[in-house]
Amino acid sequence: MxxxxxxxxxxxxxxxxxxxxxxxxxxxxxxxxxxxxxxxxxxxxxxxxxxxxxxxxxxxxxxxxxxxxxxxxxxxxxxxxxxxxxxxxxxxxxxxxxxxxxxxxxxxxxxxxxxxxxxxxxxxxxxxxxxxxxxxxxxxxxxxxxxxxxxxxxxxxxxxxxxxxxxxxxxxxxxxxxxxxxPDDTGVLFLQAVVASLQKNNEVAQQKIGRVLELQPDWNKAIIFQAQLAGRSGDMDKAREYLQKAYKQAPDDKQLRKMLLEVLMNTGAFDDAIRLCQASLDENPEDGEMLFMLAMISLQQAQVDKAESHLEKLLGNKEWEAQASFYLGKIELDKQHADKALQWFDRAGAKGFGFDADLAAISLLLSQKDMDEVETRMGRLNSKYPDKHLRILLMKAELYNQTGRYQEAYDMLTEALKEAPESRDVLYARALVAERLGRLDVLEADLGKILQSNPDDVGALNAMGYTLTDKTERYDEAERHLQKALHLKPDEAVIIDSYGWLQFKRGKYELALEYLRKAYEKQPENEIAAHIAEVLWVMGKTQEAKDFFIGVFKRFPDDEYLLNFKNRFLPE
CATH class of the missing domain: 1.25.40.10 (Tetratricopeptide repeat domain)
Incomplete structure (x- = not known):
């Protein structure tokens, strides 16, 4: 954060x-x-x-x-x-x-x-x-x-x-x-620190702001800027220390308090963050921002009931009702209460949360395959949010993708690239649709362009590695991409799944099963389940594969990955 x-x-x-x-x-x-x-x-x-x-x-x-x-x-x-x-x-x-x-x-x-x-x-x-x-x-x-x-x-x-x-x-x-x-003018030194910071020269900025605080130790603006530099360098503990010092000198500064709260949450100091919120609420029980922050802290701690309680108190607050409704919708979505989630998202949109709430509602309807309602809602988006044209277009492409209209999605994204040729999101979306159409040349070109701009783009690394694994025999290239992705995000389930699938393709079944099961524990997705079932089947553990598959298939009988496994290995 x-x-x-x-x-x-x-x-x-x-x-x-x-x-x-x-x-x-x-x-x-x-x-x-x-x-x-x-x-x-x-x-x-x-x-x-x-x-x-x-x-x-x-x-x-x-x-x-x-x-x-x-x-x-x-x-x-x-x-x-x-x-x-x-x-x-x-x-x-x-x-x-x-x-x-x-x-x-x-x-x-x-x-x-x-x-x-x-x-x-x-x-x-x-x-x-x-x-x-x-x-x-x-x-x-x-x-x-x-x-x-x-x-x-x-x-x-x-x-x-x-x-x-x-x-x-x-x-x-x-x-x-x-x-x-x-040489000792704090105003000049401060400006030098700001200019160095804006040029990403953190070391010089820290040196200059350090000198400022030697000359003027209680200058709050300089202390806050020092905290900013510490945060940018990843030293959140130092950032917290500096902000706490600044806050002691200006306890009525609401913006400073909010910054300190976010750093406390970022460093996992939830108890300190709660005390800070509560102290403010003791002075002003109607402080909507503090109630909202308490809700966010509760969500971070997986205390969903507490989060709901705080958010519900905001429903009569004109300034915070829309945000509260949106997060109540996300909570219901996590509980798999789709109808309640949709009601909250619609309420959030009606109360002014706008685009994000509308997008969340459409994403939910997409997952429910309610395509008629999705198309109706999508039709209203362009007139409501003309400045969000590109994101709306991506959502429409996803609609076409979900309904199997891959060529339409591909054509729409190709047109979008004429408007925004460097857009990472459009390139990535077209690459995935290109894979559906068997256009691996386009997939490699689009993902390659993303990686050229950002070699550490984990999504592109994983997509490239998985596709080379699944659609070609270029396993060495796939391994390079996936190992880098794993190094960057070692706990990401989809990357662990891709790497497990690569081991399966190379005939290392035991190792593959180890990775795939680890991925499924982290994120029980149907595609990963289908991979596990296939590996078990190929290893000769057919009964174990059937038992595992049937348990998942009963809950998701319409999933394309599970249906694909069923048609290949368990035809009626």
Whole structure:
């Protein structure tokens, strides 16, 4: 459970928004309305020529003739003392991405108001965009000297904007230059840590944030960021230690409490997590978030009755009812109470949980083979969730797959790949359908593309290994894929099953049976059961194979894997 890491970064940025005129968006992709927002001081005394320039600029702006407006404001800015006219020219220049005239307007603005922080921030952005390292350092230094307390918070949003533009390496160099003049400034060090972290340089980030906390040990934002870095490196115990320290200093911080709760759950410290939730509920018994977290903790501990009790208390809470209904549905699904689960999923959807609830309901109906209801519900999805087009398409492909319409599924997924050629989910789905159609060339190509992007994709490794085992005699290749998958996820039942099937194909029946039974203990799926029955049969243990098979077949008489075994080995 690593969601808290993202929350930590958000918390680091909270309270850090710059004035509207200095956000990265307005500075790099400023809108036309924003470009014309900074109006001159109405009390400024201006002559007729300047008045004409301002009127011309205003009229040009209203007509979307921003190039003309910029020229007019720039000329006016040279003639009056009001720095706001130069500011307006800068904003329009940034909107037009006209570096030369923006630089000219900035020089005028700073000559009239050299301590103006928004002007300095615009100057930093312009310097970074043009690769002018010296100017960037000079203007950052001016901002730091003018506003040392607000330096770090004022710069964080700028850093986030520069990340989107791929300019962090340059900003890293600029901050390193600035740090030479201010080696013990915690704001500069913190920014260096953030920039290093965003570039995945965890070691440097930890070093910088460590120095920050040597200089300012009780700075909560830095402690939280240190916890984030520890979590990213996999040291959840350290992350927990840091967050507990931060929480002691700010026990009313709800976002921090949520982060600590998630880390406690992640590290298995359920008793501490429960105490933290309960302490909050003692203060506020109606705290829906804490009730929900208690439910999640109970589910983690397999205390389903307790989880249900907590979730049921949320059913009258407008903010949490939808989520509570969804998880109550998942609980009923685990109990194999399909009708009750469907009712909860529908309630969750009606209360605002939306797409996930609708998808869960459709998946449930698919498993029940209620294809008419599935098609009805699927037909409503595109209009309800136009932004979820790809996931809906994958669900439709699965519907076709379930109903044996493999060519339709294949064609749909092939079209989807034209829209999203790098989509792992679409490639994987088409590979599985291609196997049904006997298109092993497509299967290998699609899974190969996934593995080229991510050699540790366990699903693709297992699918490739199993298919090579089952459909070819390329057992050495299959073994390489499956051994790697097992190394990455040694307790995954489907991989253990695949590896057992490989041993069977190689004639190592005892070893195969050992792996297959281990897989079935972990996850009693019908395909694994069919594999066990076949291995027993081939080993000459026909009665044991029959007894085992019949026990499973009585419960799942329509399963395709079991039917396949029955037709091959137990024909009537």
């Amino acid at each position: 690593n969601k808290w890491i993202g929350i930590a970064m958000a918390l680091c940025a909270s309270g850090c928004a710059m004035a509207p005129e200095t956000t990265p968006e307005t500075a790099t992709t400023i809108s036309s309305q924003e470009a014309l927002a900074a109006r001159p001081n109405q009390n400024t005394v201006i002559d007729e020529e300047v008045l004409y320039l301002l009127m011309a600029a205003e009229l040009a702006g209203q007509r979307d003739q921003y190039d003309l407006a910029l020229d007019a404001y720039l000329q006016a800015a040279k003639r009056v003392e009001d720095a706001r006219i130069a500011e307006r020219a800068v904003r329009i220049g940034m909107f037009l991405k006209d570096g030369k005239r923006t630089r000219e307007a900035l020089d005028i603005w700073l000559s009239k108001d050299e301590k103006n922080l928004p002007a300095r921030k615009f100057a930093v952005l312009l310097a970074v965009k043009s690769g002018d390292r010296e100017s960037a350092v000079e203007n950052l230094d001016a901002i730091l000297l003018e506003d040392p307390a607000g330096f770090e918070t004022g710069m964080l949003e700028m850093v986030k904007g520069l990340e989107k533009e791929g300019r962090l390496p340059f900003m890293d160099d600029v901050l390193n230059d600035l740090a030479l003049a201010h």
